[in-house]
Amino acid sequence: MKTLWKYAKMNRHDVILLGIVALCAALIYAGLFIFRAQNSPREKVAVVRYQNREVMRIDLSKDGVYTTEATLGTVTIEVKDGAVRVEKETSPYHYCSLRGWVKQTADPIVCLPNELVITIEGADDGNDINLRCTRTVRKNW
């Protein structure tokens, strides 16, 4: 056991690197936290995209169970109490159903083998000031 510890020795530079990595992770997390606090629309919809095109827009204020066809088979999406989850899907490791309930913006559910992404967005994004600004800017490019 003592000899094994010999192999775990780190120098000063390694420790600094670990610190930087942890700090960056914390900063991104904090940034997302602030972003969510400032952008939490009253009416939320879950937007389901398959291979980059939108297939479904689900109102999160109504509970229900929805299904859609994806690469590996049928994906069952459940909405309850303003949160959404993937209830059942066909994939090797079931990561997206293990992800569980999601109710915030900027917190997508990704199902890579099924090429499916679920994001939560504001229902009234057409009137959203931020979004309208970006659109105008894009048009002017």
Next chain:
Amino acid sequence: MHQNRTKKLVTEALLLGAAILLQMIEPGLPLAVPGVKLGLANIIGMIALFLNGAGSMLRVNLMRVLLASLLRGTLFGTAFWLSLSGVMLSSVMVITARKFSKLSVIGLSVLSSVFHCLGQILAVSVIYENVYLISYLPMMWILSIPTGMLTGILTRLVFARIHKKGGIEDDIQL
């Protein structure tokens, strides 16, 4: 010690074989957190780097991703592009860091893991045109620290065993 071209080629082929094997069996290993993997195949990339240099590491890592996804039947699928961009970014960053910093193999492993995650997230953001996928990054980076340290330690253990058999200069410091 003199290493001729044939020996280098055979070493690289053996490393590539080991890397593909580790890449193939890794998803079968049960871990506490679903979706997390140790990055065992990266040990082989590190060994290639320390034995035969930067070019060898790039070749072994690139071929490993190509051949492993060919064997799995996911070639040119989404997972393949994620894997490829992750491995390219991490290899380039590790080679740069080895040249310009004083990180040990543990630091390099953590760095490799961190940039592997970043490369994957960038690729998936581009594929799905969704910037919010970055919300996976903090958790991945925090987990990079223990997994990177573990693969670093494993690299040292493997290297010590190669060293015992002879064939490596004494002044290599990991």
